[in-house]
Amino acid sequence: MNMREQALLDEVLALLDDPSHRDHPLHGALERLYRHHLEQRERLERLISIADGFQQSAQYDLHDARHQLEHQRRRQRKLSRIADRFQELLHERNQALEDVSGQDPLTGLANRRRLHQHLEEMTDDASQPFSVAMIDIDHFKVINDRYGHAAGDRALIALAKTLTASLRAGDLCGRWGGEEFLLALPTTRLDQAECLVARLGDRLRQLDLALDASGEPTTVTASIGIAEHQPDEDYRDTIHRADQALLTAKREGRDRSRRAG
């Protein structure tokens, strides 16, 4: 209540208390008005105090909710860090297992590590010539884009099967990475390797990957680079030459093989 209001009320109360005004005709009405005003003021103060209470409790609730939300967020961030680390560990472990087993997990073919070991052994046996062939499936990205990654995986498995089924005993087919395969062909001169690779190219071309829902055959072609190991050559250099020949095959239009010089 402000001071002016209080002064007015004091004045009214003094008038009401003054015995000389007791018989005044407006005395009763003024007294009722005064009491009514006091009651109204009391009610208003109660309402204000209830509203204050509500506001305070709402502030507490809001503060509490913010606190809980922040706590939840911190927990979520921590959990997601743990999950990420767990994924990393799992990945590292799988990688380690894959390395040890020497097997590509998708196709079951020899992995890159195993191919290295194998070629190193072949190089050590200096009495035997050998050739390598690097095979890269043409436009494989289109398969993934058109039919999805899972279908792409199925296609790689089917291609790997076709490759291994077409090889001679003693030949090794491995997955060099992605949609690239490497053949290690013992006791094989470049001409023989070229014949073998031509046969493989035909088989791959004829393979229906059966990915199209309409029943239309899905086929692919491959580009292949071949190189014969040279005496005293590091097998990595032989692979490099096969890779260069493969690039030439790609450049010259794909679906063909090229010999390394």
Ligand SMILES: Nc1nc2c(ncn2[C@@H]2O[C@H](COP(=O)(O)OP(=O)(O)OP(=O)(O)O)[C@@H](O)[C@H]2O)c(=O)[nH]1
């Ligand atoms: N589904 C699946 N796709 C793979 C895998 N590894 C590699 N790829 C895909 O193979 C495709 C390779 O694409 P590019 O390197 O552009 O080669 P490309 O489309 O075959 O074209 P060219 O080699 O130039 O004829 C990419 O779409 C990769 O995602 C795999 O393990 N699974």
